[in-house]
Amino acid sequence: MRAKDTSYLIEIAKQAPTELAKQEVLGFIKTIPTLPPPSNNWFQNFNLNSIIMTTTAIALVTSAVIYFSSPSEDKVFEPIDPSTANPPSLVLDSLESPTLIMLSNIQTDTVKGEIVTTEETAQISIIEPTEEEGSQEQVVATIQQTTNVNRLNATLPKRRFDTPQPEAAMNKIELTGAELRSLKKKVTRYMKDDKLYESDAMFNTVEFKENAIIINGTTLRGEVYAKYAQLLQSFDIGPGPDRRVVTSNKFIQVGDFTSKGFNGSALGRDMEIYFLDSGQISINSLFDRSGDKLGGLNGLITPSKPKIEEMDSDIILKTEGRLKDSEVNISQIERIFGNDRKTERDNTSKAKSDHRKLFDSGKEAVSIYTKENEGKGIDLNGKGMRTLKKDLYRQLTQDNIISSKKAGIRMFLDQPRILVNGNPLSEQQTFRIERILDRYDIKTGVNVKILFNPDFIIAGEFIQDKFFGSVQGSLDSKKLRGSVFEQDFAKFPIFGFSDGMRLGNN
Amino acid sequence: MKAYDACHDRFLRYCSSLAYGKMDVQDLIQDVLVTAYHKFEKIDNKEQLLHYLIRAARNRSISNWRKQKPQAELTDLHAERLADQGVQPETVLDIQLLYRMLDKLPSKQKDALVLFEINGFSMKEIAEIQGSNEGAIKTKISRGRKKLAALMKDDSSASMSSLMETLQTITL
Numbered sequence: 001m002r003a004k005d006t007s008y009l010i011e012i013a014k015q016a017p018t019e020l021a022k023q024e025v026l027g028f029i030k031t032i033p034t035l036p037p038p039s040n041n042w043f044q045n046f047n048l049n050s051i052i053m054t055t056t057a058i059a060l061v062t063s064a065v066i067y068f069s070s071p072s073e074d075k076v077f078e079p080i081d082p083s084t085a086n087p088p089s090l091v092l093d094s095l096e097s098p099t100l101i102m103l104s105n106i107q108t109d110t111v112k113g114e115i116v117t118t119e120e121t122a123q124i125s126i127i128e129p130t131e132e133e134g135s136q137e138q139v140v141a142t143i144q145q146t147t148n149v150n151r152l153n154a155t156l157p158k159r160r161f162d163t164p165q166p167e168a169a170m171n172k173i174e175l176t177g178a179e180l181r182s183l184k185k186k187v188t189r190y191m192k193d194d195k196l197y198e199s200d201a202m203f204n205t206v207e208f209k210e211n212a213i214i215i216n217g218t219t220l221r222g223e224v225y226a227k228y229a230q231l232l233q234s235f236d237i238g239p240g241p242d243r244r245v246v247t248s249n250k251f252i253q254v255g256d257f258t259s260k261g262f263n264g265s266a267l268g269r270d271m272e273i274y275f276l277d278s279g280q281i282s283i284n285s286l287f288d289r290s291g292d293k294l295g296g297l298n299g300l301i302t303p304s305k306p307k308i309e310e311m312d313s314d315i316i317l318k319t320e321g322r323l324k325d326s327e328v329n330i331s332q333i334e335r336i337f338g339n340d341r342k343t344e345r346d347n348t349s350k351a352k353s354d355h356r357k358l359f360d361s362g363k364e365a366v367s368i369y370t371k372e373n374e375g376k377g378i379d380l381n382g383k384g385m386r387t388l389k390k391d392l393y394r395q396l397t398q399d400n401i402i403s404s405k406k407a408g409i410r411m412f413l414d415q416p417r418i419l420v421n422g423n424p425l426s427e428q429q430t431f432r433i434e435r436i437l438d439r440y441d442i443k444t445g446v447n448v449k450i451l452f453n454p455d456f457i458i459a460g461e462f463i464q465d466k467f468f469g470s471v472q473g474s475l476d477s478k479k480l481r482g483s484v485f486e487q488d489f490a491k492f493p494i495f496g497f498s499d500g501m502r503l504g505n506n
Numbered sequence: 507m508k509a510y511d512a513c514h515d516r517f518l519r520y521c522s523s524l525a526y527g528k529m530d531v532q533d534l535i536q537d538v539l540v541t542a543y544h545k546f547e548k549i550d551n552k553e554q555l556l557h558y559l560i561r562a563a564r565n566r567s568i569s570n571w572r573k574q575k576p577q578a579e580l581t582d583l584h585a586e587r588l589a590d591q592g593v594q595p596e597t598v599l600d601i602q603l604l605y606r607m608l609d610k611l612p613s614k615q616k617d618a619l620v621l622f623e624i625n626g627f628s629m630k631e632i633a634e635i636q637g638s639n640e641g642a643i644k645t646k647i648s649r650g651r652k653k654l655a656a657l658m659k660d661d662s663s664a665s666m667s668s669l670m671e672t673l674q675t676i677t678l
Contacts, residue, residue: 006655009604010623016601017591018518019531019584025514028536029507032543 173237173255173264180267183235184252187245190228191215194428195395195435206245208232218438224431378442378459378469385472389457391436392450396420399429408453408484413437413444421484451485462488510539513556516625520560523620524567526605527581538562557635564617607657615650622647 175183191197191204196215198204206228207214212221213228220228232238232245235254242256248268255264380388393405401420402409411433412419418430425433434444442448442459450459452473460469480489510517518535525531538559542549549558581602588598608616617636621627622643629640629647636643 006651006658009600009658012597013519013601013604014624014626016588016593016597018515019522019587019591020518020535021591022511022514025518025535025539026507026510029510029539029543032540035540 175235175254175265177267179235180252180254180265183231183237183245183254184247184267186231187228187247187252190231193432194224195391195432195439200249203246203248206232206247208237208239208243208245209241210239218435223427378440378448378461380440380459380470380472382472384440385457385459385470388436388440388442388450388459389452389472391439392433392452395432395436399425399432401425401429406454409451410484410488411450411452413442413448413450414446415444418444449488451488453483453485455479509555513559516627517556517559517563519624520620521563522584523605523608523616523624524563525580526584526602527609529567530580530583531587534563534567537566541566554634557631560621560635603661607654607661610657611650611653615646615653618643618646619650619654 187206188197188204191206194215196204196218198216204216205214208229212219213225214220215228229239237243237245237254240256242258244253244255244257246253246257251266251268253262253264253266253268255262255266392409392411393402396402396409397405401423410419410421416430417424417427418433419425437444442450445461447461447463449462450457452458456471456473458467458469458471460467480486518531521531521534521538525534541562542555542559549555585595585598585602588601589595593601608620611619614636618632621632621635622629627635629643632638632643633640
């Protein structure tokens with residue numbers, strides 16, 4: 001048997017008449033106009049079967065959701081020994097006159113083994129109508145429930161109140177992310193204006209108490225206090241014994257820093273909680289230094305974990321947990337003092353060799369002390385003196401007290417107002433200057449002066465013919481003669497300029 | 507009517523190959539023609555009615571295959587109709603053998619081969635119908651031919667072995 005030739009078969013199929021005759025098809029085509037047009041309704045795909053199946057499935061799912069989502073009504077009723085049962089006390093609202101209700105022969109047949117029969121006198125206590133509607137409904141609902149199960153509950157349900165909220169919780173600080181950002185921006189600006197801002201690397205603490213605001217250890221009162229208090233109250237932040245606003249360049253925390261922990265709102269990263277513990281500042285890292293927002297969180301706060309809310313890709317932290325013990329003690333941070341002190345003899349010899357110029361290299365300050373006055377006055381190294389001059393110039397320029405940073409400044413740190421070139425500063429200007437001076441541990445007082453121009457700076461006490469303080473820069477008798485500083489140096493032979501000036505005059 | 511007149515032979519042969527063993531060709535043709543009649547006004551190029559019919563028949567056959575399983579009665583009905591047209595039984599068997607073998611080819615190859623060999627379309631026309639290009643159609647036809655020849659050879663071998671088994675059974 002030979003395989004059929006493909007071409008042969010194809011040729012047969014090609015030559016064979018069609019399965020249906022042409023007349024037959026044309027006859028059908030003639031009948032098409034009489035046929036109804038095909039419907040294009042999309043819902044023709046739905047039939048009774050699909051409708052029944054879909055409806056059943058939806059009903060099953062809905063009933064399952066309702067069943068599993070409804071709260072369980074199971075209640076356990078323990079039988080009560082009538083001998084130990086207390087007389088019931090009914091607490092009813094809105095009774096005009098005292099009434100006695102006799103509860104007698106209350107017997108239940110439906111609850112097997114738990115039938116309680118008792119005869120007691122219910123004592124009615126009248127109370128004032130309460131404003132809490134929820135409480136009224138709760139009492140009514142409980143009584144109805146007891147009736148329904150045909151049991152006598154010997155101790156009628158007492159009125160239940162919501163757990164009383166502590167006072168601190170009532171004044172709880174809950175700020176949004178936008179509010180926290182705005183507060184941080186404004187507080188930082190205020191602190192920078194008032195020279196209370198530590199630095200970007202350090203944190204700044206604003207303690208808001210009833211009668212004072214303490215910023216980084218500086219107590220504010222009067223106008224400055226009012227300014228900060230108004231700002232904080234605009235964010236619904238009231239005063240409190242442990243109420244603080246802590247900011248850094250990475251975060252802001254607003255709330256109560258108690259021994260139990262932090263209670264408030266916070267926003268930022270690399271967050272740390274700072275709180276005072278027995279007079280020392282402790283640091284508690286909530287987040288590790290690597291910037292992992294959640295990585296270092298667990299385990300650091302006990303017993304309750306903080307609530308973290310994501311907001312605008314930042315983190316709001318609210319916790320009432322106890323903080324971890326201190327790891328870093330800031331009190332151990334050392335202040336760097338200048339060690340180089342030149343004696344009076346060195347200074348005078350240098351002055352003689354340099355045409356009565358008191359001069360140093362610019363890197364070191366000259367502190368003039370005797371054995372009697374050592375440890376008194378203003379003691380700063382060269383770097384400190386230079387930065388002090390720079391800070392003072394900047395602040396005076398910002399406050400429009402001077403127009404140029406090349407001007408000679410005679411600053412008298414008298415109480416209560418500081419005098420600059422004979423003009424008293426305003427309260428706020430004085431406050432700002434004092435903040436700068438505090439950073440350098442310079443106290444205001446009578447005879448305390450700071451004299452400076454671009455060439456030098458002298459800060460200390462000028463008492464009679466003695467000077468207790470530090471000098472940095474170049475003092476030239478020729479330049480000083482006729483300057484605003486002439487009267488300051490003329491009376492102080494310790495600098496040697498009294499002679500020098502006379503010589504110069506000659 | 508006039509438009510269909512010129513299409514009849516080629517349309518019927520294509521539908522026969524499509525419907526063979528799967529559905530009644532009459533049902534297929536009626537479905538396609540009713541649809542074409544109601545959409546006749548929307549057909550832009552009336553001269554290409556045949557192309558439209560072929561595409562419609564193919565789409566309709568695909569949707570019908572999903573609903574309807576192959577039925578043996580359909581092949582008998584096919585044979586009866588051909589016999590009514592005066593076709594000899596041997597020829598009917600040959601045609602059915604061809605359709606059966608064509609049905610084993612990939613659908614695109616089968617379509618191209620049927621349209622080219624049986625219906626006599628040019629490669630360009632087939633490319634237009636299938637939305638392809640002439641090169642691809644040429645490839646499909648070439649591969650289809652080779653595969654069809656191989657299928658025919660295999661079928662012949664199977665028939666021979668089946669016949670030998672039958673003879674052995676009779677001898678024993």
